[in-house]
Amino acid sequence: MPWFRNLIQISATTFKSQSSLKPIYTKPFVHPFTSQLLQFTTTTAAAADREKLPQEVKANTTRHAGLGPTKGDEKRRVVVLGSGWAGCRLIKDIDTKIYDVVCVSPRNHMVFTPLLASTCVGTLEFRSVAEPIGRIQPAISREPGSFYFLANSTGIDFHNHLVNCQTVTDGADTLEPWNFNIAYDKLVIAAGAEASTFGIKGVKEHAIFLREVHHAQEIRRKLLLNLMLSDVPGVSDEEKRRLLHCVVVGGGPTGVEFSGELSDFIMRDVRQRYAHAKDNIRVTLIEANEILSSFDDRLRVYATKQLIKSGVRLVRGIVKDVQPEKIVLSDGTDVPYGLLVWSTGVGPSPFVKSLDVPKSPGGRIGVDEWLRIPSVPDVFAIGDCCGFLESTGKPVLPALAQVAERQGKYLAKELNRIGKAGGGRANAATxxxxxxxxxxxxLGSMATIGRYKALVDLRQSKEAKGLSVAGFGSWFIWRSAYLTRVISWRNRFYVAINWLTTLIFGRDISRI
Amino acid sequence: MPWFRNLIQISATTFKSQSSLKPIYTKPFVHPFTSQLLQFTTTTAAAADREKLPQEVKANTTRHAGLGPTKGDEKRRVVVLGSGWAGCRLIKDIDTKIYDVVCVSPRNHMVFTPLLASTCVGTLEFRSVAEPIGRIQPAISREPGSFYFLANSTGIDFHNHLVNCQTVTDGADTLEPWNFNIAYDKLVIAAGAEASTFGIKGVKEHAIFLREVHHAQEIRRKLLLNLMLSDVPGVSDEEKRRLLHCVVVGGGPTGVEFSGELSDFIMRDVRQRYAHAKDNIRVTLIEANEILSSFDDRLRVYATKQLIKSGVRLVRGIVKDVQPEKIVLSDGTDVPYGLLVWSTGVGPSPFVKSLDVPKSPGGRIGVDEWLRIPSVPDVFAIGDCCGFLESTGKPVLPALAQVAERQGKYLAKELNRIGKAGGGRANAATxxxxxxxxxxxxLGSMATIGRYKALVDLRQSKEAKGLSVAGFGSWFIWRSAYLTRVISWRNRFYVAINWLTTLIFGRDISRI
Structure with a gap:
C-alpha cells in the first residue's frame, strides 16, 4: 500500500511530556530569530504549583515573559497600542530600517470606518472594509523584531518603560489569557475611544454600536432574522411592526449614513426579495438636537428632505431608558423596536481613564503640541484617545478619522526624524x-444620505466660507474619494467590485 | 428649523397597547395578500393568561397558527423541508404557475459545499459559496402564497397533511421560539443528514465539522487566533507546536480538500505573513482506512504523494477519545491539537430517526423508485435523508451533492407533471x-488536493473502466466545472474574482 509506506508515525518523542501542554513560564523562551525575548521572572514556583494557589495569590506570582529592553546597536522599538486610523497610519509610515514595530491590539486589522455602515445591508462585504495590519506594514510579519500581538494593554509602567499586556482569547475555552510585558523605546498610545452611552440603562445590553466589523455583522444578522421572523404565520401585526422597526439613535454622520443605507436597502431590496414585509418595515432616526450638526445649514436641510423622502422618520427626542423590546423617551413615549443601533459619539475608554497622566478637557490623554505626554518621556498619544492639554491653548480636536490619520502621519515623521538623529533609544531624545x-x-466633511446622494462640505470650519455641495455629483465625489483612500489595492478593487455587483445584482441577503 | 417642521411625532396611537407586544395567537392573523393563513386554535385562553401557566401546561395549550389547506381553485402547495442541494434544485425547477412553494429550513441559503473548504483559509469569501433561496426561486419572495420560513420541522402529521414547525430564533434573547403548522398538498423531505461522530466522546464539544458556512467561519477564526497566540512571548515551544497543529479526521474528499487548502495556505501565506510561526505549523490527516477510497487506485497514489510533498502528514489511526487539547488514538497515542476538523461522513439526523416511516438500510427514510414514501400519500424524500427501500432491490445511494441534485431535478419534473395532469391537490394523484x-x-468524482492539482475520476463505478486523470489539467477542469455549477451569475462572478485576487494578492488574513 503506497499510502501505508508513507505513513508517518506520531511517535512518543514528537509529543512528549503531555502533562505540561499549558504555557510554561519557567523555562526561558528562546526566540528563533533574535535574543530580544527575555523573561521578567521574579519567582521560581513551577507552573503546576501555581495551579493550586487561590486566584489572587496566583495573579501576584504570575511570571511575565515578554520583550526585554533593546540593547547595544539593536534596532530601537516603537510600541503602538491600537490599530485604528491613527495607529495604522503611524505603523504604515514608520521607517522600519530605524525601528522595530510592535503593535498591540485586540483586532488584527484596521476597519475602514466610513464604509462600515454600507456593510450592514450587504452593499459592501465585511472583508472589503477590513485591512490586515500585516498588509499595512509588511515588516510586522517579516522582521524578526517586529510583532503584532493579539492582546489588550492592561497598564503602563512609565518609570521602567514597560507596557503590561494580556492576550485576547475570545472565548476559546482551551486557552487561558496570559500576561506579558513589552519594553519600549518609544510608546504610542492610539487606543481609541469608547461609544458613549451617557449612563443610559440597557444601551450596552440591547443596542448595537457601529464601530467594529462584528457590530456590522450583528446588525445584518439581526435585520435578516427580523425580516424572516416577521413572515412566520401567527405573528400579530403589532409584533410584526415591532420586529421590522429599525431605530437609529444619534444623528451624526454614522447614524445618518446607516439610516440612508437602510432605507436604500428597504426601497430596493426588501420590496423585491421580502415582498411580504415591505409594508411594515420602517426606519426611525432619533436625535436630541440637530442631525449632522457639523455640516452647513443648507446641506442639513437637503439631507433632512432626502431622508424623509426615502422614508426615514426623523424624531427629536432624548432616550431615557432602553428595554429589550422598546426604548422610552424622556417625554414618556414608548418606541418599540426590532433593531436598535446606537451611534451617539464617543468618550474616553476605561483604559484611558485608568492612566495616571494629566488629561485634556473631556478626559482624554493630555498631549502637548508635538503629541507628547509631557509628564513622561518617550510616550505619545494620537487619535480619539488624546486631546490637547488646556495649557497649549488649543481646542480638543473632534474624534474623526481625518484627525487620527493626520496625527499618525505627523508622529511617524517626527519619530523617524528623532531616530535618524540618534534619539531612538529610550530616554535619549531629550x-x-x-x-x-x-x-x-x-479638509471638509462628507456623508452619504442614501441612493446616489451625498453631502460634501469643504469649509474648514463651521464659520468659514467655502464650497458645500449636495446631490448626485457629491455622491460620485464621495465614492471616488473613499475608493482612493481605502488602503490596499486589494480592498480598493473589492470595494469597486462590491459596488458594481450591488448595482447589477442587488444586495446579498444570505444570512451566514 | 426646517428639520423640526418635518418632525413626525411618534404618537401614542401608532404604538398603542404596549402590553401585548409578544406574539398574539388569539387574534386571527390577516395576511395582506391572501386569505390562506388560517388558525388552528383549539383553546380560547388569552395570551396573557397563558403567561401565568406553568411551562408544561403552557406547551399543551399553545395555539398553532399557520397555513391552512388550499381550497377550490387556489394554487396547490408544495412544502419543502430543507435547503440543501436536493431541496434547492427542486425549488428551482418547480413550476410556480402550478404550485406555491413553501420552504422550511434553519438557513435561508444553500451552501455550495464543494467550495466550502476553500473559504476556511480565505481563498474564497464565505458569501461566494452561499446562495440565498430567494435568488434560487424568486417566486418565494414575490408570490403571495409562496414563503420561506426560518424554522425547523418538529414533526409531521401525515394523516392530516400537516407539518409542525418551530421558528429558529438563534439566540436572540427577545424572541421566544413559536410553533406553527403548514398544510401541504405535496411534501418533500429534503432535510439532509448529520455529521457522524460514531459515538466518540468529545467530538461535538471540541471538533469543528465542515458542513455549513458558520463551520468554515469558526475554523478560520480559530486558525488565525492560534497563529496570533503562538506569537505571544512566554508561550513554550511545546504549546506553540500544539496551537499550530491542525488535525483533520477523515480522509474523504472533504478532509483531503481541506488538508490541501490548509497546506497551500501554510506554504504560500503563512510563510509570508506569519513568518514567526512558519516552522511550527503542521497539518495531520488521520484516516482509519484509505484516503479517497472511492477514487481510482492510481489517483489515490498520486494524491498521497502530492499531500506528503506539500507537508501534510498522513496517519492511519482510529480516534478513541477527543479532549479539549488532544485526541487519543486507539493505540494509546496522544495527539495534541490546536484545531480539530471532523469530516468522517454523515448519518441520519434525529428528525429523520423520529419519523414513523419504513427506513432504508442505514436508517434513512425509505423511498420507492419514484422517491415516494410508499406508506403515506403525497410525501417524497430526496437527498442525504433518503435511501431506497430494501424491497426496491436497489442500493442506498452515497451521500453526494451529485445524487441530491439529480433527485431534486427528477422530483421537480415529476411533481410538475402530476400538477399539470390535475393531481396537485392532496390525495388527488392516486x-x-x-x-x-x-x-x-x-458522472464521476473530483477532488482538489492543493495548489494547482486535482483528481478527476470519470468512471461510473469503482469497478468500471473510464477516464481518470490527475495534475494541473485536472485542477483546471475542476475549477471550470465548479465555476459553471455555482448557481447564480453573481456567485460565479464572485468566485472567479476571489480566485483571481487570491492569485494576485494572496489570501485574506484579517480575523473579523
Missing part, C-alpha cells in the same frame, strides 16, 4: 529638535 | 402515471 508642532487643518 | 423511475448515473 535634546533633539522636534520640528514644527502638529497643526490640524480640516 | 391514478396519475408517474413516468420513469429515478435512475442514478454517476
Amino acid at each position: 535634546d533633539i529638535d522636534l520640528g514644527a508642532p502638529f497643526v490640524y487643518r480640516h | 391514478d396519475i402515471d408517474l413516468g420513469a423511475p429515478f435512475v442514478y448515473r454517476h
Whole structure:
C-alpha cells in the first residue's frame, strides 16, 4: 500500500511530556530569530504549583515573559497600542530600517470606518472594509523584531518603560489569557475611544454600536432574522411592526449614513426579495438636537428632505431608558423596536481613564503640541484617545478619522526624524529638535444620505466660507474619494467590485 | 428649523397597547395578500393568561397558527423541508404557475459545499459559496402564497397533511421560539443528514465539522487566533507546536480538500505573513482506512504523494477519545491539537430517526423508485435523508451533492407533471402515471488536493473502466466545472474574482 509506506508515525518523542501542554513560564523562551525575548521572572514556583494557589495569590506570582529592553546597536522599538486610523497610519509610515514595530491590539486589522455602515445591508462585504495590519506594514510579519500581538494593554509602567499586556482569547475555552510585558523605546498610545452611552440603562445590553466589523455583522444578522421572523404565520401585526422597526439613535454622520443605507436597502431590496414585509418595515432616526450638526445649514436641510423622502422618520427626542423590546423617551413615549443601533459619539475608554497622566478637557490623554505626554518621556498619544492639554491653548480636536490619520502621519515623521538623529533609544531624545508642532487643518466633511446622494462640505470650519455641495455629483465625489483612500489595492478593487455587483445584482441577503 | 417642521411625532396611537407586544395567537392573523393563513386554535385562553401557566401546561395549550389547506381553485402547495442541494434544485425547477412553494429550513441559503473548504483559509469569501433561496426561486419572495420560513420541522402529521414547525430564533434573547403548522398538498423531505461522530466522546464539544458556512467561519477564526497566540512571548515551544497543529479526521474528499487548502495556505501565506510561526505549523490527516477510497487506485497514489510533498502528514489511526487539547488514538497515542476538523461522513439526523416511516438500510427514510414514501400519500424524500427501500432491490445511494441534485431535478419534473395532469391537490394523484423511475448515473468524482492539482475520476463505478486523470489539467477542469455549477451569475462572478485576487494578492488574513 503506497499510502501505508508513507505513513508517518506520531511517535512518543514528537509529543512528549503531555502533562505540561499549558504555557510554561519557567523555562526561558528562546526566540528563533533574535535574543530580544527575555523573561521578567521574579519567582521560581513551577507552573503546576501555581495551579493550586487561590486566584489572587496566583495573579501576584504570575511570571511575565515578554520583550526585554533593546540593547547595544539593536534596532530601537516603537510600541503602538491600537490599530485604528491613527495607529495604522503611524505603523504604515514608520521607517522600519530605524525601528522595530510592535503593535498591540485586540483586532488584527484596521476597519475602514466610513464604509462600515454600507456593510450592514450587504452593499459592501465585511472583508472589503477590513485591512490586515500585516498588509499595512509588511515588516510586522517579516522582521524578526517586529510583532503584532493579539492582546489588550492592561497598564503602563512609565518609570521602567514597560507596557503590561494580556492576550485576547475570545472565548476559546482551551486557552487561558496570559500576561506579558513589552519594553519600549518609544510608546504610542492610539487606543481609541469608547461609544458613549451617557449612563443610559440597557444601551450596552440591547443596542448595537457601529464601530467594529462584528457590530456590522450583528446588525445584518439581526435585520435578516427580523425580516424572516416577521413572515412566520401567527405573528400579530403589532409584533410584526415591532420586529421590522429599525431605530437609529444619534444623528451624526454614522447614524445618518446607516439610516440612508437602510432605507436604500428597504426601497430596493426588501420590496423585491421580502415582498411580504415591505409594508411594515420602517426606519426611525432619533436625535436630541440637530442631525449632522457639523455640516452647513443648507446641506442639513437637503439631507433632512432626502431622508424623509426615502422614508426615514426623523424624531427629536432624548432616550431615557432602553428595554429589550422598546426604548422610552424622556417625554414618556414608548418606541418599540426590532433593531436598535446606537451611534451617539464617543468618550474616553476605561483604559484611558485608568492612566495616571494629566488629561485634556473631556478626559482624554493630555498631549502637548508635538503629541507628547509631557509628564513622561518617550510616550505619545494620537487619535480619539488624546486631546490637547488646556495649557497649549488649543481646542480638543473632534474624534474623526481625518484627525487620527493626520496625527499618525505627523508622529511617524517626527519619530523617524528623532531616530535618524540618534534619539531612538529610550530616554535619549531629550535634546533633539522636534520640528514644527502638529497643526490640524480640516479638509471638509462628507456623508452619504442614501441612493446616489451625498453631502460634501469643504469649509474648514463651521464659520468659514467655502464650497458645500449636495446631490448626485457629491455622491460620485464621495465614492471616488473613499475608493482612493481605502488602503490596499486589494480592498480598493473589492470595494469597486462590491459596488458594481450591488448595482447589477442587488444586495446579498444570505444570512451566514 | 426646517428639520423640526418635518418632525413626525411618534404618537401614542401608532404604538398603542404596549402590553401585548409578544406574539398574539388569539387574534386571527390577516395576511395582506391572501386569505390562506388560517388558525388552528383549539383553546380560547388569552395570551396573557397563558403567561401565568406553568411551562408544561403552557406547551399543551399553545395555539398553532399557520397555513391552512388550499381550497377550490387556489394554487396547490408544495412544502419543502430543507435547503440543501436536493431541496434547492427542486425549488428551482418547480413550476410556480402550478404550485406555491413553501420552504422550511434553519438557513435561508444553500451552501455550495464543494467550495466550502476553500473559504476556511480565505481563498474564497464565505458569501461566494452561499446562495440565498430567494435568488434560487424568486417566486418565494414575490408570490403571495409562496414563503420561506426560518424554522425547523418538529414533526409531521401525515394523516392530516400537516407539518409542525418551530421558528429558529438563534439566540436572540427577545424572541421566544413559536410553533406553527403548514398544510401541504405535496411534501418533500429534503432535510439532509448529520455529521457522524460514531459515538466518540468529545467530538461535538471540541471538533469543528465542515458542513455549513458558520463551520468554515469558526475554523478560520480559530486558525488565525492560534497563529496570533503562538506569537505571544512566554508561550513554550511545546504549546506553540500544539496551537499550530491542525488535525483533520477523515480522509474523504472533504478532509483531503481541506488538508490541501490548509497546506497551500501554510506554504504560500503563512510563510509570508506569519513568518514567526512558519516552522511550527503542521497539518495531520488521520484516516482509519484509505484516503479517497472511492477514487481510482492510481489517483489515490498520486494524491498521497502530492499531500506528503506539500507537508501534510498522513496517519492511519482510529480516534478513541477527543479532549479539549488532544485526541487519543486507539493505540494509546496522544495527539495534541490546536484545531480539530471532523469530516468522517454523515448519518441520519434525529428528525429523520423520529419519523414513523419504513427506513432504508442505514436508517434513512425509505423511498420507492419514484422517491415516494410508499406508506403515506403525497410525501417524497430526496437527498442525504433518503435511501431506497430494501424491497426496491436497489442500493442506498452515497451521500453526494451529485445524487441530491439529480433527485431534486427528477422530483421537480415529476411533481410538475402530476400538477399539470390535475393531481396537485392532496390525495388527488392516486391514478396519475408517474413516468420513469429515478435512475442514478454517476458522472464521476473530483477532488482538489492543493495548489494547482486535482483528481478527476470519470468512471461510473469503482469497478468500471473510464477516464481518470490527475495534475494541473485536472485542477483546471475542476475549477471550470465548479465555476459553471455555482448557481447564480453573481456567485460565479464572485468566485472567479476571489480566485483571481487570491492569485494576485494572496489570501485574506484579517480575523473579523
